[in-house]
Amino acid sequence: MRALIVIAVLAIASTAHAYPQFQLSKDQTCTSCHLSPAGGGILNENGLNVIQATSWRGDDPTPFYGAVNLPSWFALGGDIRAAGGYYGAAQNDPNRGPVLFPMQAEVSGAARLPAHFSLYVTAGLIDPEQGPDGEDPNSINTDTLFASREHWVQWQDSDGGALGLFVRAGRFMPVFGLRFVEHVDFDRRYGGTPLYGEAYGVALEEIQSSWEVHATAFVHDPWQATTELGDGAAIYAEDRIAGTTAIGIEAKYDRTTDDRKIYAGVTAKHYFASLNVLVQGEGEYIHQQVVAGGANDQILGYLLGSYYLPSGFMIDLGLGEYEPDIVTRNLTQQVADLNIHWFATSHVELILTNRLAATAWGEGSPGTGYSLLQLHYRI
């Protein structure tokens, strides 16, 4: 029964983002491989070549293995994910047990329009609302099962190129920080880029081979499911000071009806070519002001090392710490992640994700964790 509850709660608990592990180790910018200036989603021609070369059995990386001829002005992509495994590592965790749940089923399309414009849409199944108020709370509101998580119009000065000025308007996740694919990483969950944190915004983004800047003003979506309840602005700038090293700065202001949050942080990446290891990290300071009274200062950090092996394997070892209130003791959360990716083919990825979590190094609450095997199919 508890496992079923966990299944219900975790259902459809992921969305696609880029692998920042590939930046510097494979190419310099997100747009080297993706159509979106934020990374993630549909791959461009170079991205298709990279995934084909990276995977163990690099078959035809194009949608439907090239069986469908798409017009040159249209690109197609999509992701399907599901996971299963064991949840609740602590011996006395009442929620421990096997789990199996869907994560994602989305299709993306990008159409090139005249005059350097393009349209990008991602739509599919999302985690639906629970039953309407006053009815069975365990029922599902099927009207909310299908949604478009991303849709934006873009203008760029180099038509279809990977570099230059990009101007976007629509619904998307403001570019902020490293943006790991794993939404449970502290810099995403607590650091300003939560799962389903898309908002309506306007972004000015300049991407060059050695640097990039993204500035976004956003308002929350009043119509459709989102976890971004505020309005504000975000900026992220990254300087690739060498071909294998990058540093970045970030800031965000987010205002909801209940609180104001100011985020400020730094990122750093270095690719140790001789070891074939990429190390990247993000540190953030967050000030939260509760409108009704009270404030706190938070800090978080996440450090990830990625080791690239032959035959399509990539091993990630991550360490995270989150301090929800720096003046109140024994609240600090710690996690250790071990994720093993296997890019079996150009379309199929298996990921073994493992996490151990603790509070105040085990003194602040019972520890927990999980071990999940995730299947990812890229259209």
Add this chain to the structure above:
Amino acid sequence: MKCLLLACLLAACAHDDERPETLAYVTEAILAPNCGTANCHSTWKHEEDDVFDTVAGALAAMQNKNRLLLACQHGQIVLDPCDDARETYLYAVIDGSDRFGNRMPLDQPLANKDIKFISEWIDSGADGYVSLVGSN
């Protein structure tokens, strides 16, 4: 000077829980980041019809059901708050002592200090909740 610095450090380290015991602070600082996540008690998912990522949502969750703060663990729906915060359903479910075996949040327990803080908030009169409910 060294003594002063040491004293300051010790004072900082000894700083115990002085967070404001209000519904708004409990919601925004504890419930929203831990319970109001996307697939759980967020505004749009409202798992079990409980919302904890806004103050209004948390108040409604507590007010509409009368069980989170007002119903004791023996299962009776009562109109008066429990005598002891530890008998409320909210406390039981975050403490892991719920008689149905549920512990929230599912993915990682709240810090013991947060559980104690919520308990003290309830025992001190559940500021924000009681004042609004009491005004109805």
